Amino acid sequence: MILERITSPNDLRGLDDAQLATLAEEIREVIIGSVTTHGGHLGSNLGVVELTLAIHRVFESPRDIILWDTGHQCYPHKIVTGRAEGFEHLRQADGLSGYPSRSESDHDWIEDSHASTVLSWAYGLATAQAAKGETDRRIVAIIGDGAMTGGMAFEGLNNLGHAGRDVIVILNDNGRSYAPTISKLGESLVKIRNNPVYMRRQARLEKLLAEIPVVGSLAERGLDATKAAIREMWEPTAFFEALGVRYAGPFDGHDIAAVEAALTNALAMPGGPQVIHVMTQKGRGYAPAENDPIKRLHDTSTSKPGSYTAAFTEALIAEGEARPELVAITAAMPDSTGLLEFSNHFPGRMLDVGIAEQHAVTAAAGMARGGLRPVFAVYSTFLTRAFDQVNLDVGLHGEPVVFCLDRAGITGDDGPSHHGVLDMVLLSKVPGMTIFAPSSYQEVGQMLHDALDITDGPSAIRWAKTDARHVGPDEVGSGLNARRLRAGTDLCIISVGKMLDAAEAAAEALAAEGLSVSLWDARVVKPLDLNMLTAAAEHPFVLTVEDGLREGGVGAAVADAVAELTVGRSQPRVRVLGIPTQYIAHGKPAAILAELGLDSTGIAESARSLCASGRNVTA
Numbered sequence: 001m002i003l004e005r006i007t008s009p010n011d012l013r014g015l016d017d018a019q020l021a022t023l024a025e026e027i028r029e030v031i032i033g034s035v036t037t038h039g040g041h042l043g044s045n046l047g048v049v050e051l052t053l054a055i056h057r058v059f060e061s062p063r064d065i066i067l068w069d070t071g072h073q074c075y076p077h078k079i080v081t082g083r084a085e086g087f088e089h090l091r092q093a094d095g096l097s098g099y100p101s102r103s104e105s106d107h108d109w110i111e112d113s114h115a116s117t118v119l120s121w122a123y124g125l126a127t128a129q130a131a132k133g134e135t136d137r138r139i140v141a142i143i144g145d146g147a148m149t150g151g152m153a154f155e156g157l158n159n160l161g162h163a164g165r166d167v168i169v170i171l172n173d174n175g176r177s178y179a180p181t182i183s184k185l186g187e188s189l190v191k192i193r194n195n196p197v198y199m200r201r202q203a204r205l206e207k208l209l210a211e212i213p214v215v216g217s218l219a220e221r222g223l224d225a226t227k228a229a230i231r232e233m234w235e236p237t238a239f240f241e242a243l244g245v246r247y248a249g250p251f252d253g254h255d256i257a258a259v260e261a262a263l264t265n266a267l268a269m270p271g272g273p274q275v276i277h278v279m280t281q282k283g284r285g286y287a288p289a290e291n292d293p294i295k296r297l298h299d300t301s302t303s304k305p306g307s308y309t310a311a312f313t314e315a316l317i318a319e320g321e322a323r324p325e326l327v328a329i330t331a332a333m334p335d336s337t338g339l340l341e342f343s344n345h346f347p348g349r350m351l352d353v354g355i356a357e358q359h360a361v362t363a364a365a366g367m368a369r370g371g372l373r374p375v376f377a378v379y380s381t382f383l384t385r386a387f388d389q390v391n392l393d394v395g396l397h398g399e400p401v402v403f404c405l406d407r408a409g410i411t412g413d414d415g416p417s418h419h420g421v422l423d424m425v426l427l428s429k430v431p432g433m434t435i436f437a438p439s440s441y442q443e444v445g446q447m448l449h450d451a452l453d454i455t456d457g458p459s460a461i462r463w464a465k466t467d468a469r470h471v472g473p474d475e476v477g478s479g480l481n482a483r484r485l486r487a488g489t490d491l492c493i494i495s496v497g498k499m500l501d502a503a504e505a506a507a508e509a510l511a512a513e514g515l516s517v518s519l520w521d522a523r524v525v526k527p528l529d530l531n532m533l534t535a536a537a538e539h540p541f542v543l544t545v546e547d548g549l550r551e552g553g554v555g556a557a558v559a560d561a562v563a564e565l566t567v568g569r570s571q572p573r574v575r576v577l578g579i580p581t582q583y584i585a586h587g588k589p590a591a592i593l594a595e596l597g598l599d600s601t602g603i604a605e606s607a608r609s610l611c612a613s614g615r616n617v618t619a
Contacts, residue, residue: 001083002015002019002022002023002026003023003026003027003028003079006023006079006080006082006084007082008080008081008082009057009060009061009080009081009107010387011057011115012053012056012080013057015255017256020050020053020256023053023457024049024050024053024256024270024285025081025285025419025523027049027076028046028049028081028284028285028286029570030084030087031045031046031075031076031079031087032046032089032153032286033059034075034087034088034090034107034617035044035090037232038089038090038091038092038413039091039413040072040075040090040091040098040413040469041072041075041098042283042286043282043283043286044070044073044145044174044282045072045073045074045075045076046078046282046283046284046286047073047145047172047174047253047280047281047282047284047286047310047610048073048142048144048172048253048280048498049076049284049285050253050254050256050280051142051172051253051254051259051278051280052077052260052507053075053080053172053256053502054077054256054257054259054260054263055140055142055170055263056077056080057150057256057260058080058260058263058264058267059138059140059263059267060111060473061081062105062106062107062476063136063137064137064138064139064140065109065125065137065138065139065140066107066109066127066142067109067110067112067116067118067121067122067139067141067142068112068118068142069112069115069116069117069119069121069141069142069143069144069147069153070112070113070115070116070144070145070146070147071099071100071110071111071112071113071173072098072099072113072145073142073144073145074100074108074172075087075090076101078096078104078105078108079241080315081105081107082105083096083104083105083298083516085091091413091414091586092413092586092587093585093587093588093591095587096414097111097415098164098413098414098586098597099111099112099414099415099417100113102110102595108124110271111417113414113415113418114381114382114385114417115145115146115149115150115355116143116149116150116152116153116158116355117149117152117153118141118142118147118153118302119141119152119156119157119160119167119169120152120155120159120337121156122139122156122160122165122169122286123156123159123160123165123167123278123352126139126160126163126165126166126167126230127163127165129166130133130165130166133473138166138168138267138270139166139167139168140167140168140170141167141168141169141170142172142220142334143169143170143171143172144170144171144172144173144174144280145172145282146354146355147333147355148171149332149354149355149356149617150209150354150355151358151359152513157169157240157243157245157273157555158243158299158551159408160243160244160245160273161240161244161273162243162244163247164244164272164273165272165273166270166271166272167273167274168263168266168267168273168274168276168341168426168575169245169274169275169276169565170263170275170276171275171277171278171279171403172278172280173250173252173253173277173279173280173520173587174279174280174282175281178242185251186292190191195326195605197435201427201509206258211238214479236578239438240275243248243275244272245272245273245274245275246269246272246273246274246275246360247274247275247277248265248266248274248275248276248277249262249275249276249277249278249279249387250277250278250279251276251277251278251279252278252279253278253279253280254280254284254518255282259278259349262278262461263276269426275544286421288362299425304467306441306467306468306470307465307466307467307468308406308438308440308441308444308463308464308466308468308498309337309338309406309463309465310334310338310441310518311438311441311442311444311468312337312338312377312404312406312448312461312592313338313339313341313342313464314445315444315445315448315449316328316338316339316342316375316377317341317342317573318347318445319449319452320342320345320346320349321451323373325371325372325373326349326372326373326374327349327350327351327352327367327372327374327375328342328343328349328350328352328366328373328374328375328376328377328450328486329350329351329352329353329360329367329375330350330352330353330360330364330374330377330378331352331353331354331355331356331357331360331378331382331537332352332353332354332355333355333377333378334350334352334378334568335503336379336406337377337378337379337404337406338377339377339590345538351363352576357378357382357383357385357386358385358386358388358389359378360376360378360386360399361383361386361389361390361393361394362389362393363393364376364394364399364401365393365394365397365399365401366400367387368394368399368400369397369399373400373402374401374402375401375402375448375452376401376402376403376404377401377404378404378405378406378594378605379405379406379407379418379420380405380406380407380409380420380421380422380423380462381406381407381411381417381418381419381422382418383403383405383423384422384423384426387426390403390426390427390430390458391429394430394434395430395431395432395457395458396457398456398458399433399455399457399458400454400455400456400457400459401458401459402448402449402452402458402459402460402461403418403427403458403459403460403461404421404460404461405425405460405461405462405463406463406465406536407420407464407465408423408462408463408464408497408547408548408593409421409462409464409465409497409498409547409548409579409589410547410584410593410596411464411465411570411580412465412586412587412588412589412592413586413588413590414586415584415585416584416585417528417585418588419579420462420548421543421547421548421549421579421584422548422550422553422572423460423462423548423549424462424496424525424546424548424553425435425549425550425552425553426523427460427526428526428552428553428554428557429552430458432456432458433457433458433459433460433525433526434451434454434457434460434480434524434526435459435460435461435462435524435525435528436450436451436459436460436461436523436524436525437461437463437496437497437522437523437525438461438463438468438496438497439469439495439498439499439500439501439521439523440469440470440471440475440500441468441469441471442467442470442471442472442473442476443460443471443476443477444463444468444478446477446478447461448461450478450479450480461464462497463497463498464497464498464547464589465589466498466589467498468498469501473497477521477523480523480527480529481522481523481524481529481531482520482521482523482528482529482531482532483520483521483523483537484518484519484520484521484522484532485500485504485507485519485521486507486511486517486518487518488511488516488517488518488519488539488602489516489539490515490516490517490539490540490541490611490612491510491515491516491517491518491519491539491540491542491543491607491610492517492518492519492520492535492536492538492539492541492542492543492572493506493518493519493520493542493543493544493545493607494506494519494520494522494532494536494542494545494555494558495519495520495521495522495544495546496522496525496544496545496547496548496554497546497547498547499547499598500521500543500601501600502598502599503519503545503594503600503603504519505600506603506604506607507519507601508600509600510556510588510603510604510607510608515607515611516538517607518535518539520532520535520536522554525546525554525557525572526557528554528557528558528561533558533561533562533565533572534565536558536562536572537562537566537572539566540570540572540573541572541574541575541607541610542558542559542562542572542573542574542575542612543574543575543577543603543606543607543610544559544574544575544576544577544578545577545578545598545603546577546578546579547578547579547598548578548579549578549579549581550577550578550579550580550581551577551578551581552574553576553578554578555574555577556576558574558576561573562574563600573610573611573613575606575609577597577598577602577603577606579596580596
C-alpha cells in the first residue's frame, strides 16, 4: 500500500498521478472502515480527499498554517500527517479526536469543531504575523460543507478584505453551500485570472493607463467597467471582489493537478486575501453516501426508535396537527434533530436557515411576534453560540419561542466541543425562561405540549443523546410540577432529566442499607417546584444530581432555595453533583459519567459520604 509509506506531507510530493489516485482510494478505505466501525463524519471527509492531497503537496505544513472549517472534514488531513494508524481508535477514549486537536499534532493549529469560525481565526493569525513582520509562512483556511452559511464567516471575510490580509481561502463547495454555474468561456476566464503572469501584466497595464495625461483616469475606469461586465456575465466573482477578496474558480476539487495548479498560482500572488473555489462531491467514492440525497452520509448518527429525539419527532407532529401556527426551525440539521418527518407531514412549515444559530433565534423571535409558534430544534452546544439573542431578542421581548435542545449533557464521542453542559446554567439566567428536563420518552411529548401552552415567555426542553426510559401514563408528570417517586425521612435526592435512572438505582441501594430516601424527578428546573423544595427542606440531607455544569446550575439553585426556606432553623446539609467546570475529552457517555461519579455507584457513594458527614457540604 502507498499509504504505508506516507508518514508526513513531504512523502506526497514524489508521487505521480497514478500513485496519487491509488492513495486517494486507500485513504477512502481507511475512512470508511473506521467510521462504519466507530461512527463519525463520513461524507464530508470522502469529499475532500483529493483536495487535501493537493493542499499538502503545495503548502508546507506545519510551517504554513492550514486551518479547517468545519473541523469534521479533517480526516484525510490527519491521515497524511502521520496519524493513519490511529484511525483504528477514532473517537474512542484515549484515541484520535474526530476534530483537529493540538494535542495530537503540530499540523493541527486550531480545534475548530463549530462551523463558520475559520476566517476569523485566519484574520487574527494574519494580523499577528503582519504585526511581527513574519513573511515566511502562508495561511490557508479551508471552509465548506455549509460553513459559509454562517454569519461569522462573512464577518471574517469582510475584515480580511478590508485589511488586505495575506490569506488563501479555499471554498470547498460540496453542494451544501455555494453552487454557482459557469460556462465554457467562463472556464477559460478562470484559467486566465488564476495565472500570476496575467495578473502582473494586468497590474502594469492599469498603472500605464492611470499615467496617461488627461484621459488616464477615464481609460482606467473604462478597463474596470469592461472587466466588471465580463465578470457579471461569466463569473460569480462580484460578491467576493466587492469585499476586496480576489476570486478564482470554480475548479474541480477531485482533479489533483488542477487544484495544485490553482493553489500554486495563488501561492505566487501574495499581498492580499484570495478565494479559491473548488467543487467537490460529498460522499465521493462510497455508493451509499453518493446515493443519500439528504446528507450524503454526512455522519452515521440517526434518530433511533425509542430515543428522546424520536419522542420529540412524534410529539412535534402531533402538536403540528393541533396547532397550524406551529413552525419548526433548524440550523442545517433537520435530520439529526428529528425534523425531517415533520417537514414531510407539513410542507413549508420546517425552515432551515443554514449554520446560523444567532439568526435562527432572532428570526424565531420575529416569527413569534408575528403570531407563529416557532420551535427551534438545535443541539445544546450549538444554542450556546446564540445566547445573546436568546437573552435579549427572545427573553427581553418575552417572545414564546420554544427551544428544543438535543444532545444535552455528556454526549460522548465528539468531545469537549459537543458536550451540552452549559445550557441549564445559561438559560436559567434568562428572566422569564421556563426549562423542562424530561426523564423519559413519554415526558417529552407532555413537556412539548406544556411548553407550547406558555404564551408569555420562552421555554426550553433539553434531552440527552442516549436512549430514553419508557414509562406508563401514571409515571408522567404535567405542567410545572416535579414528581416524587419515593418518600423518606433521612435523605432527599433531586434528579434532573436522564439522571433519574442512576438516581433511582442509587436510592434503591441506599434503602437496602437502611437509609430512608426520598426521590424526586425535578422535571422543571426553572422555576423549581416549591412543593419539592419544601419537602426537601424537611430532610437533614439533600443530594442533587444533574448532567450540566455543577457551578451555577440546578443544584446550586436548589441549595439556595432550601437555605432560604430554612432560615432561623436547622438547615439541611446539601451536596450538589454535576459536571465540573473543565473541558472533558471524548469517550462513551456512560464511562464519562461514571468517572465523574454520576452513575448509580457514584451517586450512592456521595450520599453515604454526605450522610456520614457532620458539616454543611455544597461541593
